[in-house]
Amino acid sequence: MYYNIDWEIKFKTGSKTFKLLMLLECEIEKNVENLADVAVITLPETVLNQALKVKDKIGRGSEVTIKTGYNGDLKTEFIGFVRDITTDGSLKIQCEDALFLFRRGIKDKMFKTTSVKQIAEYVCSEIGEGYKVICDYDLNYEKFVIHQATGYDVLQKLQEETKANVYFNTEKKELHIHPPFTEKGGYVIYCMQKNIEKSSLEYKKAIDRKLEVTVESIQKNGTVKTAKSGNTGGDTVTLKVGQMSEADAKKIAEAEVLKRSSDMYEGSFDTWLIPYCEPTYSAKIVDFDYPEQSAIYYVKATKLNISSSGGVRSITPGIKTATVK
Template sequence: MAYDIQVGGYQLGMLDKVEIHSSVELLADTAKITLPAAEYNKALDVEEAIHRGDEVTIRLGYEETGLVTEFRGYLQRIDTDNGDLTLTCEDDLFLFRKPLKDAVLSKVTLSSLLSRIIREIGLSVKVSCTYSWTYSKFVIKSATAFDVLKKVQEECGADIYLKDGVLHLHAPGEHIGKERLYDFRYNIEAADLTYRKAEDKKYLITVRALLPDGKVREFEVGTPGGDKITIKCPSSDEVSMRLRAETELRRRTFDGYDGSIDTWLIPECQAGDSVELHDPDYPHKEGNYFVRSVTTEFSEEGGKRKVQLGFRLS
C-alpha cells in the first residue's frame, strides 16, 4: 500500500488513517486525515505549518498499480482528539462558503440564481443546469453561497456538484460517471443487500406549492394507497412540480437491491458512477445501479470502500 498526501506546501510523512466520503445526496465530498500527534510533538507545530484554506490532495493505491487521486479540496479545520490530530477537508465547494448580500429575488430560474451567486463570490465557474425550475420568490438573508446551494438541493432533490470548473445541477442519474464492474466471486469482500421488487415498494408522492393567493397547488405521482410522502415545493409551475415528484418516486421504486457492498481500492469508484453487479448464483438479480455514496478508508489495516447503491439503471 502507498499514499501521497499534500496539505498546503507540505507532504505528510506519517499517517494513522484517511476516510473519504463522497455522496450525491450531500453537497460536498469530505476527507478526514488522522495523524499520530506524538510524531509531531505538539498540535501547535502542525497548526503553525498548515492553515484553514490550504489546498489538499490525497492519492492512494498500491505500489504495484500506482496511485490514484481520490480527493482534491481544502483544509476546513484542525482538531485534536485523544492524542490524535484530525484534518477535516472539503472539496471545491469549500470556495462557496462566502457570505452573500441579503436579497429578495422574484421569478428567478435556477440557472440565473446559480450564476448570480457565483458572480457575487468572485469565482470563475460555469453553470450546467438541466432543471427547468423557477422560483416565484427566493430570499437570501444572512447566508453564504454554500447555504443557497444546500437549500436548492433540499427543495429540488437534484444532484449538485462542482467538477472541473463547472457547477452541475441535474436530476438524479441524469449524468452518470464511469461504469464499475463488481462480481460477488472476485472483488466484493462483503455485502449488505436486500433484493426488493417495485410492486412491494408502493409510494404516493404529493408535491405541494403555495400560490400567491394563498391557495395550495398539488401534484401527485405513484400508487394510491402506498406510503404517503409529502414534499413542499417552492415553485408552483407544473413542470417543476412534476419533475420534483418524479425524481422522488424514481429514487424509491425499482426492482433491485437496497444496501451496500464492501470492496477494495481497485476498482476505483465514486458517487455518481454506475455499478454493474454480476451474481452467478442469482443471474436474475444482476443489474446496473447508480452509486449514491462511497466511503473510502485507508490505514495500516488496509484499503477498502463501502459502495452504497442507489436506484437501478437497467
C-alpha cells in the first residue's frame, strides 16, 4: 500500500475562514515540560514573482488548525493562534497554543494557604476565555504572591517550582496540571526493526544515575525548610520554592528524582505520521537485538515535520513505566 502525505491548514480571522493552498514546510513541537505547543508554517515569500499577501488575511491572534495524514485520512495535530509572521527569504507563520491567550496582564493578588489548582483557577478567571483547570497535583502554598505579572508568568512560576506537567488542551479549553509522568494519554507500539526509521536512543539505568534532590522553602520569618529525596553518593540538586510545608516540598523533591534517575531512554527516534502519538502517550518500544530494553515508556515530547519530502514524527521518550514480556 502506498501512502501519500496530505495536509489541511485553516485560519480564522473574525468571521472569515481561509484555507492554505501551498506549503513549503510545517513543524509542530509538543513537550510536557514546556508550557506551550508551537507550530511554524513556512511559505514561499513570492509566487510567480508576486509577493504573497498573507498579512491581508491573517495576523496576530488569528485562529489556526493544522491537520495531517495519509491518503485523505487526516488527524488534527495542532490548534492555536498566530503569534507572529516573519519574513527572511521565506515567510514563516509562528503559532502557539492557548498559552497565547495567557500572555495578558492579570490583577495583583496575595494568596494565604492556597493550592496550585486555586492559583491556576484564579489565572483562568482573570484571562476570561472560559478555560477549565484539570489538576490532580495536590500541592499547597502557605503564601503565593502575584504582582505585575501575566497569566504566562504565573503558570511558568508554578511549573518551575513544582516541576508539574503544565499544558493546554486548546480544543477542549482545558489547562492541565499533573505530577510528572502520571497523565495517561493513548498507547502506541514501536519496533526498532519495523517502524522506527532512525534512532539516537541511549538506554540509561537508574542504578547508574544516583541523585539526591534538596528542596528549600523560605518561610515568612526568614527560616528555611528543607526536604530531601533520592540517594547520596551521586549528583546533588538544590531547588528553591515559595512558602510551603515540608511535606509539599518533599513531593517536589520526589518528582524531580523520578524524572532524573529512573530507568529511561535518552535521545529520540524518527517514525511515520502513523500511528498518531503525542506527549502523555505510553509507547511500547521493542528491540529484538536488546530485548532487555523492550518496555513501555512515557512519551514526553514529539516533533512533527511535513514538507514535499513527506512526513516525519520524532518521538522523545522519558522514563520506563512498565516492563513487557
